[in-house]
Amino acid sequence: MGEGKKLRQIGLGVQLRELREKSGMTTRSVASSLGLSPASVNRTELGQRLPGRDEMNALCALYGVTGEQKLLLVQRATEDSTAWLEMASGEPDQLASLMTLEREASAITSVEIALIPGLAQTSDYSRRLIATSDVTGQDPEHRVATRLSRQAVLSRPDPPRVTFLIDESALHRTLGNVGVVKEQLEHLLVIQRRENVVVRVVPLSSAAHPALDGAFSLYELPDGSAHVYVEARYFGVFLTEPADVGPYIQSRWDLEEHALDEQSSRELIAEVMGRMSDE
DSSP, X not given: OOHHHHHHHHHHHHHHHHHHXXXXXXXXXXXXXXXXXXXXXXXXXXXXXXXXXXXXXXXXXXXXXXXXXXXXXXXXXXXXXXXXXXXXXXXXXXXHHHHHHHHHOSEEEEEESSSOOGGGXXXXXXXXXXHTOOXXXXXXXXXXXXXXXXXXXXXXXXXXEEXXXXXXXXXXOOTTOHHHHHHHHHHHHHHTTSTTEEEEEEOTTSOOOGGGGOOEEEEEOTTSOEEEEEEOSSEEXXXXXXXXXXXXXXXXXXXXXXXXXXXXXXXXXXXXXXXXXXX
C-alpha cells in the first residue's frame, strides 16, 4: 500500500469512528445494518481497511451525513489522490490525521525554530499564540483545548518516544508576557523528567543547521514507515512518500549533531528563566 493511501485510510477511520460515536451507534449495530462483521467495522475505524463507495454511502446514511461532507467522505474513500492532505491548517480532516499519527507513532520528533512545540505548550502560551491568529470561524478556546488534549499522548500507556528539538531563540521569545513564557519554560523542565520525553536545545552559537529552513514534525510508526507534517501560516502539508520524507529524517540526524545534550539543555532553559526573573 502506498504511504499516501495509508495515511488517507487512517485519517478516514478516525472520522468514521467519531461520526459513529456521535450517532450513538455501536460497532455491532453498524455491522448488523451493513451486513458486515463487527471486526470489519473495527478494522475500518482503525485505518486497517478502506470501505468502498457503496459502503461509504451506507455509512453516511446511517450517521446522517449529507451534502458536501458526504461528498468529501466518499471521495476520500474512493480516490487515490493525496491532494486532500494539503488543506488549511487546523481544518478538522487534517487535525484528525495529525492526531491519528500522534496516536499510532512509536516515535515523534518535533523540530521548532521560533516557538515551543504544540505538544509541549502550556495553556496560557498556546492561548497567546492562538489569539494572534487571523484564522476565522474557529473558537479560540476550543482550539486551545484541542491542542492541550493532544498532549495526552505523552502520558498514555505505552507512550511514544517524543523528542523536542528547539532552537534557543524560541526560549527567549516572550510573546509580550514574561510570566507566561517563564511558566512555559518551567513546563519544559517538568515534562523533560518523563522517561519517554527528550528536550534538546540548539544553541544560538551553533553553526547553520537544517531547521533554519522551517519547523516540522516527524512521525515514525511501528511498521517502519515515517510521515512528516510541515505547517505554514495558512496551510499544512503531510509528506508520506519515502523520497519526500527522507530529507527530513536526514535533517533530524543533522540537527541532533548541533543540539545540546539533555543536561546542558536543562541548564540553558533554567538560565534563560533566571535572566527573565531579573528583567
